[in-house]
Amino acid sequence: MKKYPHTQSRLKLLFLFTLLTGLTTLSNSISAQSKCMIYGSVTTIEGKTYEGPIRWGNEEVFLSDIFNSEKISNPYIKYLNKSNFKTTYKSSTHTHSRDWVNISVHTDRQSTSSFDRKFQCRFGDIKSITVTGRESVSLELKSEKFINLKGGSNDVNTSISVLDIELGLINLNWNKVDIIRFFRPAQKINDSFGQGIYGKLTTTQGEFTGFVQWDHDERLLDDVLDGNSSDGNLKIPFRKINNITKQENGCLVKLNSGREIELYSTNDVNSSNKGIIMSLPNIGRADFDWKHFISFEIMSELETENLCDTLFPESERLYGKIVTKSGKEFEGVIVYDLDEAMDSELLNGYNDDIKFSIPFRNIKSIKPMAEDYSSIELKSGEKLFLGDQADVSYKNAGIIIFTSSEEYHIVKWSELEKIIFME
Template structure:
């Protein structure tokens, strides 16, 4: 996989499969809004680069030396309605390593606590949280966006589903755990074209290559929606089936057996621009009104 910084307005993304994608700049990931890129080298420590310094980035296997950034945060986040999401965690859209710092005020004292020392964080109110350290001590923190409603979101990257973004008001608590071993650059296949069978309300079925919402056509792309105010982005490669449940939602079944209903996205409501099925030279477009379900291969 490779990223080439072509011009100020777009970048070229080359996938493992060889597929080339031109991405418009303007997010924090690429372009001038990217804050910095840090490279941990074995011999010379950490280098800090900015977007204007970059010609291209080539990704490869993870080196064996210990990363100076620390280990990625991993654990289970429980929302106020009881649902649980387990995976790699990014706190406040920013802190992602156990060496990163959770900021807050304990009474009149400022506290800076490394995430690696934290066992759990429980939302206590809109402006405070109870932090439990690994030694068992509990601390009530407030006064910063790490531990109040100014928090920009807790991101959970679930490798068997996709990405979950949980707002402060939806958070119950997070429990940190050791990350599973064995994940590497080779774990990810680079993606492939979506294939499956579309069934209509009239009993017809069409099999072939799939383009969802006249947009998503690869396994690495995402199906967007919400579950009880929690933003969900499901990787198509992890989906077994999608079944329309109403004009405004759909039931999604994952390959690992999990099931849930998504709403509030043009991916799964009557703003969907159509499901396209291509079989050789033949192409069929099924609109959301006629769509019943999709079974992916």
């Protein structure tokens, strides 16, 4: 990964200070995520409906998990094409709200361009997903805005599992599914796909407590840690593990019984591990590279009030103030990177091989610092330097801001001083 010249030490210090000081306040809300399972109904093409906890493929099971795909088209490219980055342009839309630019993302369906982008949002921000083809869906956000998506990950054209409240477990193939609707259960549900893996992650950047995805995969206590031992291959359920400590060529695994086992030669326990993802409320999620991992202690989940509804409000259009380097200021509806328009979409960036994915609704301001990185101030008070992604570097395609129903401006990344997001 490219390092930021003359700034790496400063980045690490800021990262440590701002995140570690926020851990105390985060710990009380983070444990609620395990209760926030994906729940809803799945209706088949034959009209049969099943309701209960949902697991996407053999992976996503919590509302904080991320749905990944690609937008079929980018409706904002037409503004770039006809404006060629001039300063001010007129819009033909005549409504008076944050929906001045009332563009459905599914328009111009057949168009393609180099500005077509990946789409990411958390399952908790989704109202429904309609299967429109073998590799395509129409995704509806809670705000009732639709986005047409195609491929982009194994989240499309996958199996859907439902723990039906009457029938039990049902596994449905993609070609059998018509629509999935997401909502909160009307009453307490005892059945689930399992408890999340919760604990304290010790890294070279400090200690973090919360729910994890091990190797981008295992996220439930009944999932297994796979590795070779001196006596053969072992598959140990996470619920039986007390802690995992990295060694030179593998890991030392201590069970709840006190027994210790050395494991090696699989990507669960060596440098082939894809990374350890931790959910951080009020921030988003952090994906720790194996090089940062020191140990992980599995802990009992804290019992707290279920915060699902407050963690995942209805999506809103991005709105705020743009300040340019020349001193100009514009306030209005924002399209970020000529692509992201909703506060439920994610901003991505790296800090020393730790990848952050942050919902825009959690961001207070963005300030470009150099070609390769930006300062991100969060509404919770944390600050991060993030780089190496288009969202936070010179690769950013620019910002459109609609200042009224008839006027908009395009600001190049190189001209941007700061973005301040507003309610």
